[in-house]
Amino acid sequence: MGRDEREVVARGARLYAAARGVCGDHGRAVEAVQEALRPLQDEAVARELDATPVARLQEATGGRVQWESVERSGLRTVGRVLEAGPYRLRQVPGVGRRTADQILAAARRLSEAAHETVAVRIDVDRPEPRTSALVIALNLLVEAGPDGRRAVDMAEGLALRLGPLLAEAGPAAGRFRMLLAGREKRSRALAAVDGIRSLVEDAERAGALGLLAQASVDLLREPATDIAAWVDFELRSAEYYSLLAEIPGRAPDVGAAQGFLPDKLAERVRRQRLDDSRLRVSLRGYQEFGARFALAQRKVLLGDEMGLGKTIQAIAALTHLAAKGQSHFVVVCPPSVLVNWVREIEARSTLRSTLLHGPDRHDAFADWRSRGGVAVTTFDALRGFPAPEGGEIGMLVVDEAHAVKNPKTLRSQAVARWVERCERALFMTGTPMENRVGEFRDLIRMLHPGVADSLTEGDALTGSVAFRQAVAPVYLRRNQKDVLAELPALQHTDEWEEPSVSDEEAYREAVAAGNFMAMRRAAYLRPEKSAKLERLREIVREAGENGQKTVVFSYFKDVLGVVGEALAGSVPVHGPLTGEVPPVRRQQVVDDFAAVPGPAVLLAQIQVGGTGLNMQAASVVVICEPQVKPTIEQQAVARAHRMGQVRRVRVHRLLATGGVDERLVRMLAAKTRLFDSYARRSAVAEATPDAVDVSDVGIVQRIVEEEQARLGLVGEEPPAVGQEESP
Structure with a gap:
């Protein structure tokens, strides 16, 4: 020694x-x-208990207490019972010492449970x-x-x-x-x-x-x-709430964070190690699990609801693989989010990113192949690059993967070739299934043919629980309400407006012409007397008085133009974001909107603004007309109501009574229930075979014909159903 x-x-x-x-x-x-x-x-617990009826405690006494007597004594809520204490309870007719003790014990158990689950929101x-x-x-x-x-x-x-x-x-x-x-x-x-x-x-x-x-x-x-x-x-509110959720003594919903996967599969994912040494941010528990799921299962679909940070989960998986020696990765996404991906990779990790887009994309591709890092490209550009050899790519990430759900398209076939050549692939989308369970199965087939082939329409229709169990090895989904308790409330309001005489005339002309797209925007065709436009001005004015920013969504460029002219001079207006605006410029418009110190309005086509751009600077959302697909509206709202949002989000959907809006709202509700049954966690499927396979073209034709009949215009122009795809 x-x-x-x-x-x-x-x-x-x-x-x-x-x-x-x-x-x-x-x-x-x-x-x-x-x-x-x-x-x-x-x-917060006291507020919750004060809102909990005292009858919730009935189970603790085996039904021996006459709750009417307790309520008549003024003890109407669990909170009041706890304040009253044993002496006050024993003054209630029919309540003795033992029953009072049972009631108080049950009330304390509810209080303890509330302390574990109640969410503290910071205003x-x-x-x-x-x-x-x-x-x-x-x-x-x-x-x-x-x-x-x-x-x-x-x-x-x-x-x-x-x-x-x-x-x-x-x-x-x-x-x-x-x-x-x-x-x-x-x-x-x-x-x-x-x-x-x-x-x-x-x-x-x-x-x-x-x-x-x-x-x-x-x-x-x-x-x-x-x-x-x-x-x-x-x-950085998301980081504050992430830490708050991890404070000892606060029990998260583990099942929700793990997407309610089967126990054996969840345990397998938990055993997967995650090296975060090359990350520049901290992960939340459910995000860490998502990254582990992608690594453990190798080829998966991450279907988290929008706003839960799918991008950072993907980056976490990439950084783990980079720390283990992998050098080349590819992200494929729509043009609108190219810049966002490059920003996120550089800001949240030590990985190098290379943009493969535009006329120099092949030179950039050669540079990436020699130097490594994360190549970020579009679906269409991917078709022009040679598919990799086996083992060359550490992971292929496909964002907004529902864009490749149709196996007959060239972009889908290109992605399928790359997936086949890559050891790991991560598909990401908040909308894995919109109208047809079959399309969801086609998406899964690219990742795991065995799972896809085991699914049939009949399996799907037996119920969403069975469906989720069947796809669990390849599919993970979590919802905001289950894992983000800190999100401010989301308040939806359908603003039904009576059309003005001028609105009615414009609508009747559109119906007579059989023009479905004109019917949808008829309420804005004569802006000087538009009922919807007047309500939109009021909403924006109210938001401005409260210092809030507003995003206005419409499917139609000309509607956004009308809105912009109506608001000009009263509030700073940004946009409109349309399909013609280059991806780099789109993000700059959003950044400029967020940088305004006070009220402002951002105008965006809903199919553009609802994909990839983060708009949490806005706490008011206006949707100018109902959409044919419910997921389009959900995506748009999620751009404001997402992780990082610190204010209550109010959503106003402008609707005109008596016409196409009413019919679309009813059909949207049915389609939303279908989506909830299969893409969300639910006990019972609420779909029928014909509801699963409903056609948008069929919807358009039926609405136009029914409206022509209602207005006595039968025999007029046939429905212009083909115009649905062109805004």
Whole structure:
């Protein structure tokens, strides 16, 4: 036993002290958050219990209590029962000591459950001392960033392993202690020294001391001012809420976060390791699971509802593979989100991105092949590149994958060739099935032919639970309401307007001509007396008075033009975003809209603005007319109501009574139920065979003919159904 062993123990002790210090600093920061959170959580629980009828407690007494007597005594809610206490309860006729104790015990159980599940929402528009204290406490952890989280994880692991080893190696810390120790203790001490040496050398190679020292500096800095913390919260609210969800004592819905996968499959995914060393952001629990799912299952469809961060889950999977030695990756997406993908890759990871688009795309392709990184390209451009050899591509990511659900199209065939040649493929879409279960099956077939071939229309119609179980190995979907408790409320309002005389005349002319597209926009054809346009002005004016920004969606460019002229001069108007606007310019328009310090309006074609662009600067959404496909509206709304949104989102859908709008709304409701049955988690499918296979062209023709009959215009022009695809 000599100087070398003593030096190893000393180095281990220094590392152990640094690790314990970081754990303590982090623990105190978490305690500060918990202390700030407690009064807000208690208040939220109290509100929930005050809204819970006292009859919910009936099960606890076996139905022996006459709840009418309890309610007549003024104890109408669970909250009032808890406030009343045992003495007040025993004054109620028919309630004795034992029953009162049972009632209070049941009320306390409900209170405990509420404390575990209630969501604390931070209102950025109404800051007050208690919420400011919470935001300031969270700011310390947010500023520490992903490196801070990695340092804490490392510190906890080192402290857990070094502590016992240092205790066992105690005799080796001094020459005389070692001489006085017995043979068995000396043997254990030397073995512990070897263990300490291995841990210390590994930690030094990983730069542990520097990482731990920086983490302590970050965790011990002075708290931010309330103004600075609030500004940072509005910019990075998703990171604040992500930390809040992980505070000890708050139990997440594990089943929802894991997409309600079968237990064996979920366990397999959980065992998949995820190396996040090349990520620049922290993942939420459900996002980490999504990345693990993509890695464990190799070829999958991530169908998370919009706003849940599918992009960052894909990037996390790519960075893991890059850390394991893979060098080349490909992202295929619509032109509208090319720039967004490049931005996200560069901002959220250390990966290099290369844009394969435009006249120089083949030169860029050659550069990417030689240097590696993530190639970002479009569906159409992909067709011009040679399919890879086996093993060349670490992962192929296909965003908005529903664009390739038709196997007969050239873009679908090109994607299928690449998927076949790639070991891993990740399809992403919030709308994997719109009208036909068969189309969903075709999408799955590209990834896993065996799963697709095992599905039949009959299997789908037996119920969505069976359907989800069958596709579980290749399909993962989570919904906002299940995993993002912090999202502000989403308020939908159908704004039914009585058409003006001028509106009616324009609509009648469109019906007589059999022009379905003109029928849909008739309410804006004569803007000087448009009922819808007047209501839209009111909504925008009200939003402006509250300092809120508004996004206005329409399928039609000419409707957006009318809206822009009507709002000009009253509020800054940006756009319109249409199919003719280049992808790079689209993102710039959205950025300019977000940068306006006060009220502003962004105009966008719903099929353009509803794909890939993040519009969470807006808290008011106006949809000028109902759409033929419900998923188009859902995508558009999700661009504002998504992770990172800090205000309540109000959605106003402008509808005219008595005509095409009413008929479309009824059909949209039926199609939405179909989507919910199969693409969301649901107990019973609500579809019939003809509902699954309904044709949009058939809808158009039927609506036009029924409207002609209603208005006594039978025998006029035949329906112009083919115009549906041209805005």
